[in-house]
Amino acid sequence: MNSYAVFLRGINVGGINIKMAELKDALKTRPFSGIKTLLASGNVVLASELPQAEVKAEFEACLRETFGYDAWVVVLKADRVAELVAACPYPADDASTHTYVTLASDPAALTELYDAGTALDGTELTRLGPEALAWLAPAGGTLDSPFSKLSAKPKYKSATTTRNLRTMIKVREAAEGLARS
Template sequence: MTSYAVFLRGINVGGINIKMADLKEALQGGPFTGVKTLLASGNVVLASELEPAAVKQEFETTLRKAFGYDAWVVVVTADRVAELVAACRYPADDKTTHTYLTLASDPAALDELFAAGEALDSVEQERLGPEALAWLAPAGGTLESPFSKLTAKPKYKASTTTRNLRTMIKVRDAAAALETAAG
């Protein structure tokens, strides 16, 4: 049994509203155990016998059936979430900047985003691995930041999602608790 973090793209924004209790209920009928939702932005920890690609497929299919929308998720093992958080050299809490991790199910999309970010003079970013990069945005100006606008392009919708580092720490801790409980 492997513990996973699943990050949903684009829920509770743009007209796609899903209550976390409804999400948890929809997932409990599938091949997942220990399902726990975190925050209202689509963060889930769970355990499964399935491999990551199969977790992604089953999860997206469940969301499409239960909620009737084109669902996209990024699946990362609990251990890998902990590694990504540890690898991020940017601060979790800072008064002037916020740290974000963009996660991808398609490394080529992340390669493209990273290269585009390198071309922007105002972006500080760091590649954390094939599935993640960290970047900074000015406090109070995240959505207007050039890199945020870049990640919001429709061509990245199916393969990427972004979380702030504080959220990633909460997900890491919840996934670790799930692993400890599973024993």
């Protein structure tokens, strides 16, 4: 049995509202166990016998069938979440900046985003692996930051999602708890 973290893209914003209890109930009908939702921004840890790519396909099908929207998720093995958090060179808590991790289901899309982001003035980015990069935004100005605007472009919508590093730490802790149980 593998432990996974699943990061949903674009829920509870833009008119796609999903209650985490309803999401958990829907996922119980699929080949998943130990399902735990975290925060209202679409973070789930679960266990499954399925390989990672099939977890993604099954999860997205569940969202589309149950909630009726074109859903995209990024699925990572639990131990990979821990590795990405450990690799992040930026602080989880800082008064002047916020650290974000952009996750991708398509490494080519992330490479394109990373390359475009490194060309932006004042943007600090670090590639954490083929599926993740970390970046800093000024406190109180995340949505106005050049990289946030770049990563919000529609062409990245189906392949990427972004989480605050503090959220990634909470997901890592939940995934570690699932793996121990």
